[in-house]
Amino acid sequence: MCTLTFNPRDRGFALAMNRDEKRARARGAPPAPRTFGNTNALLPSESGGGTWIGVNEHAVCLALINWYSVPSQPRQALSSRGGVIPSLLDAPDAQSVRERLKPAPLSSKNPFRLIGVFAREKAVVEWQWNGRRLEVVEHPWALGIWISSGFDEPGAQQARGATFLRRRIEQDPSQGDWLRQLHASHIPEAGAYSVCMHRADAATVSCSEITVNDETVRFAYCDGPPCSGAAWTESQLALLSASNPR
Structure with a gap:
């Protein structure tokens, strides 16, 4: 249950993601630096060490949303999508992501959609795992939104998609805090279909906002629904030079 919005800019991009979870689920930890091999990254984390979003010093951002409209396959031993x-x-x-995902042991994971944003290539690539087969979808380097919901995925996609289009008409997405306002919105009302989601059993529990330019990643994080007025924290990560990678 999440909403992800991508907003390209002249130099880099901005991206926001609401994480929607059951109220009984443990809270995630805010973004922190981690190293994978020789690569530095920033990412929030779940209790088991997994994550739903992360960005590295190569200006590669990955975000994962569950794919509820595809039936889950019964398996003896499921492993976390995190x-x-x-x-x-x-x-x-x-x-590199393409090559790594091909042999990955995805058969033990429920369906998901992995969205990759690659600033230096100006590429947006989606990997769709339906529980049996992995499909790759190339998206344009353009404003876009991805929506998932365990309550009513088609309904949420329609309602939040309409909000996205409405906000795009009302305000230039390149101006001000367009992404933050969108992800805090309660249209048509604060409920299952709003971008900032509120249900009796589940809700938006955090919002991640990643901004990438030529030199730096800025990761702003709201540990709570973005409508709540909760404080935002910010972390930064220096990018490696494209002409002189490590």
Whole structure:
């Protein structure tokens, strides 16, 4: 249960992701520096060490949303989808992710959609795992949104997609805090279909906002629903030079 919005910029991009979870689930930890191989990254984490979003010093950002509209396959031993991104965060480019995902042991994981943003290639690539087969979808380097919901995925996609289009018309997405306002919105009302989601059993529990330019990653994080007025914390990560990678 998540909403992810991508907003390209002249030099880099901005991206925001609401994490929606059952109220009984343990809270995630805020973004912290981690090293994968020789690659530095910033990512929040779940109690088991997995994550739903992360960005590395190659300006590669990966975000994972569950794919509820595809039926889960019964398996004897499921492994968490939270381990997918950490296994890939040392990748310097899209091709590296492609090569790593092909042999990955995905058969033990329920369906998901992995969205990769590669600033230096100006590429947005989606890997769709339906529980049996992995498909790759190339997206344009353009404003986009991805939506998942365990309550009513088609309904949430329609409602939040309409909010996205409405906000795009009302305000230039390149201006001000467009992403933050979108991810705190309660249209048509604060409920199962709003971008900032509120249900009796589940809710938006955090919001991640990643901004990448030529030199730096800025990771802003709200540990709570973005509508709540909770404080945002910020972490930064220096990017490696494209002409002189480590």
